[in-house]
Amino acid sequence: MAKHSYETKKKVVLAYLSGEGGAGYIGEKYGVARAMVQKWVAAYKEFGDEGLRRSRKNETYTFKFKLHVVELYLTTEVSYQDLALSVGINNPPLITKWVNDFRIVGPDALRSKRKGRKKTVKKSNNSTPNEQSEKESVVTSIEHVKQLENELLKLKIENAYLKELRRLRLEEETLLKKQRELSTASEENSN
Incomplete structure (x- = not known):
């Protein structure tokens, strides 16, 4: 390029x-x-x-912002370019990367990763690392459940729409069939 x-x-x-x-x-x-x-x-x-x-600066975005942008893309029919302009990002391929990562890994892919080496000296906190990771996993699982519920709702709506569409097509076919039968019957009577 x-x-x-x-x-x-x-x-x-x-x-x-x-x-x-x-x-x-x-x-x-x-x-x-x-x-x-x-x-x-x-x-x-x-x-x-x-x-x-x-842009030469490495702008960082919060997890919530990334998730919001990905959800906007997935729930609307807007292009990456238009979405980037609407949320103030001058790099549409970044949104593409977020969406692809989200589709492959899920919401966790949008979390910022720590860079550099892991610290060897432990800080004394009231909560242990296990408790912190449990809290993060609970938050992630709650978000994942919400995402799955939203997806389920969308699928239910789509399913209902398709069923109604099928019903309407079947009604239309029966009406056309009746019209054909009536027209063939009238042709036979005229002969």
Whole structure:
């Protein structure tokens, strides 16, 4: 994937916004894919110049925020790009990674991982590490149960919808069958 400079992105966006042509024309003129032009324009409209700059900072997001974003993606029919713009993230592939990790591992994949070596000196806390991990697992299991309940509800709704659709199709088929029988009977009577 080719990296484009901020200046190139800005030229392309300004050309598009000034009305020099559509995304396809501008893309051909500057040697950029049409979809990329649209992506840059959307990012520019949402974030201004910062939307076109490549972010060098490692932004960290909370577990709740990540889970919220993943649930938004899974429950709506919005693209990664549109979702990223709506929640203020200038990196749609990050949301893609969160969704894929969530689908493979579950909510635990969205938790931040500690970096570096494990500490060898124990801190004296009132709760032991086992108690802390039990608390975390209880919270995770509660979230997992809620997720499963939501999924079950969605499946029940989908199942009811499909049953109703099938019933309506069967009714329609019987009506068409009756109409055919009536038309063939009227043809026979006319002969």
